[in-house]
Amino acid sequence: MARTAIERGTEWLARGGLRPTRQRVALAALLVGDGNDRHVTAEGLFALATRANDRVSLATVYNTLRAFCEAGLMQEVVVDGARSYFDTRMDDHPHFFWEDTADLFDAPAEQLQIARLPDLPPGAELSRVDVVIRLRRA
Known part of the structure; x- marks a missing residue:
């Protein structure tokens, strides 16, 4: 029996320990309901929800996306100071960002090589390294 988008969304929320409110379930179903990873902006998810009559x-x-990130269900990818995307894929991986269309998508992680990072300041530990590769049309 195939799982519905609502079931997938509800299970996803449970993995993060989040209470399944009506709004959270609706947004989770839009994000993970088909089993595919997503890169969304808050405005883009709001538009999807509006079209779905949620x-x-x-x-x-915005608040729900932040809660999903805090629960470890999503990660925020900051493209510039004014634009953030929210990614349902949680492993470390780089991204391609098309500057002309503002599309963000996964880059092949197995092709990325980071030979060395700078020494960290005293008292700091590495949280993660974000790689956003900006593209423009040739």
């Missing part, structure tokens, strides 16, 4: 405010979308 009644959520843009503020709720």
Whole structure:
């Protein structure tokens, strides 16, 4: 029996220890309901929710995405100071970003080689390394 988008979303929320409120379930179903990974902006997810007739405010979308990140279900990819994407794929991997269309998608992780990182300041530990490869049309 195939799982529905709502079932997948509810199971995803449970993995993060989040209470399945109506808004969280609706947004989770849009994010992981088909089993595929997503890169979304808050505005893009709000538009998807609106088209699906899910009644959520843009503020709720922002707050819910932050809660998903804090629960370890998503990670935020900051492209510039004014634009963040939220990624449902949680392993370390690089991204391609098309500057003309503002599309973000996964780059092949197995092709990325980082030979050396700079020494960390005293008292610091590495949290993660984000790699966003910016593209423009030739």
